[in-house]
Amino acid sequence: MAKPKLALYWAASCGGCEIAVLDLHEKILDVANAFDIVFWPVALDFKYSDVRAMEDKSIDICLFNGAIRNSENEEMAHLMRDKSKLVVAFGACAHEGGIPGLANLTTKDAILKWVFKDSPSTVSNNGTYPQTHTRMPEGEIEIPEMWETVKALNQVIDVDYYIPGCPPQPDQIWGVIEYILSGQPMPAKGATLGAGDKTCCEECPRERKEKKLKQFFRPYEIISDPNECLLDQGIICLGPVSRSGCGALCPKANIPCRGCYGAPPNCPDQGAKMVSAISSVIDAHEPEEIEKILDQIVDPLGTFYRFSVPQSILRRVEKI
Amino acid sequence: MSFEPKIVGFLCNWCSYSGADLAGVSRIKSAPNVRIIRTMCSGRVDPAFILKSFQLGADGVVVMGCHLGDCHYQEGNYKTLRRIPFLKRLIREFGIDPRRLRLEWVSASEGDRFAEVVNEMTEEIRKIGPFIHSATKIKK
Numbered sequence A: 001m002a003k004p005k006l007a008l009y010w011a012a013s014c015g016g017c018e019i020a021v022l023d024l025h026e027k028i029l030d031v032a033n034a035f036d037i038v039f040w041p042v043a044l045d046f047k048y049s050d051v052r053a054m055e056d057k058s059i060d061i062c063l064f065n066g067a068i069r070n071s072e073n074e075e076m077a078h079l080m081r082d083k084s085k086l087v088v089a090f091g092a093c094a095h096e097g098g099i100p101g102l103a104n105l106t107t108k109d110a111i112l113k114w115v116f117k118d119s120p121s122t123v124s125n126n127g128t129y130p131q132t133h134t135r136m137p138e139g140e141i142e143i144p145e146m147w148e149t150v151k152a153l154n155q156v157i158d159v160d161y162y163i164p165g166c167p168p169q170p171d172q173i174w175g176v177i178e179y180i181l182s183g184q185p186m187p188a189k190g191a192t193l194g195a196g197d198k199t200c201c202e203e204c205p206r207e208r209k210e211k212k213l214k215q216f217f218r219p220y221e222i223i224s225d226p227n228e229c230l231l232d233q234g235i236i237c238l239g240p241v242s243r244s245g246c247g248a249l250c251p252k253a254n255i256p257c258r259g260c261y262g263a264p265p266n267c268p269d270q271g272a273k274m275v276s277a278i279s280s281v282i283d284a285h286e287p288e289e290i291e292k293i294l295d296q297i298v299d300p301l302g303t304f305y306r307f308s309v310p311q312s313i314l315r316r317v318e319k320i
Numbered sequence B: 001m002s003f004e005p006k007i008v009g010f011l012c013n014w015c016s017y018s019g020a021d022l023a024g025v026s027r028i029k030s031a032p033n034v035r036i037i038r039t040m041c042s043g044r045v046d047p048a049f050i051l052k053s054f055q056l057g058a059d060g061v062v063v064m065g066c067h068l069g070d071c072h073y074q075e076g077n078y079k080t081l082r083r084i085p086f087l088k089r090l091i092r093e094f095g096i097d098p099r100r101l102r103l104e105w106v107s108a109s110e111g112d113r114f115a116e117v118v119n120e121m122t123e124e125i126r127k128i129g130p131f132i133h134s135a136t137k138i139k140k
């Protein structure tokens, strides 16, 4: 029997998801044995034209990481969709926009202006500014156009499955691969693979008590107790609004959860749920006192939606 | 054409919804701009409902509940008292004018107050202007 064909692609990504695959260590050889890897720009020398030449739906599974933030990302998303039977949004960026999605808190113009003109470390560069088309003696060069708004993969193509995490944990990735290879029937379309269906708190060994909070701290402002729940100590931890699956890696390392596994089931919006969760535990009954306590929570938008702005209900800030 | 604000009102069943009812029965004139959704308590209004209202094109959202101390579930409206200012901060960061979101206490006997709140908010939103969330226009 022919081996199933596997493709891996990265769009607007940091490369961490690729590393997570390589972190399978020697099991990567099992992957190479079990699948025919037909496209993997980070590791193997295939060209886009090779993919274009393939027959539609000839790839069995495409693991697609990275957000959609320019015309090349979007074109490749459509191409991989056409050529693949199953497309998996792999990692937080493809799943919900991820870290690149934070660009939706500002505008394309503001980003380019900062990077190419205003930032203190930008050396004056005779006004060089990215253009999609540039004339050179040899002819015209075209580079992809940056989009105004970063999108998650399922906002541009139909997605079959999701593997969350920034990046997905290697043991979870391996679990999914083993499952696929076992030939068991695949879960219903749209399912989240390689993760649990509870919250990060369920996997966290820290001790929780009844919360009553008058003060919040940023992690550097406090020496936290290593055994008590971080949120109980006034450190914003997104455990209650994040899907289980990573084994509460961050709280175990004394760092609050930032929510990279995305919203748990039946939670449409991590930020909304976090507002709710925190409002329930603030110990104040007077508007002035409440405002004072809320002042201590810096940048709720960037904190509660660290990985999920594009997939949140409001998706981006209003253009300023 | 003049701008008619669309306001979503989440009204607690026990106080404010009856207050709105009383305003109607007493034939107190109030602006027709608030679309009322009845909830069992102001504390039942999930922040996601409010964000969703804006996403779907509400120009304003008002949450009305029992006066502090009168909540039928004791602490429900205290939760609301903390949630709404928190949410105002969040929507401000999203670039939405926080005046588009209001919290008001209206009891079952305050039909006149219900009308006042509705009229005042309608006028205020009329001044601020329509809200069209740019996510609805995202192409690129």
Ligand code: SF4
Pocket: A012, A013, A014, A015, A016, A017, A018, A065, A066, A090, A091, A092, A093, A094, A098, A099, A100, A165, A166, A167, A168
């Ligand atoms: S999900 Fe995280 S690790 Fe993967 S590409 Fe995005 S930023 Fe990198």
Ligand code: SF4
Pocket: A200, A201, A202, A204, A205, A206, A208, A228, A229, A230, A231, A232, A237, A238, A239, A240, A248, A251, A256, A257
């Ligand atoms: S809030 Fe954070 S620290 Fe507390 S139990 Fe949940 S994951 Fe652990």
Ligand code: SF4
Pocket: A165, A166, A200, A242, A243, A246, A247, A248, A249, A250, A251, A256, A257, A258, A259, A260, A261, A262
């Ligand atoms: S603890 Fe939270 S931020 Fe850390 S890996 Fe797990 S889900 Fe991601």
Ligand code: FES
Pocket: B012, B013, B014, B015, B040, B041, B042, B043, B064, B065, B066, B070, B071, B072, B073, B074, B076, B077
């Ligand atoms: S029952 Fe009216 S606010 Fe709780």
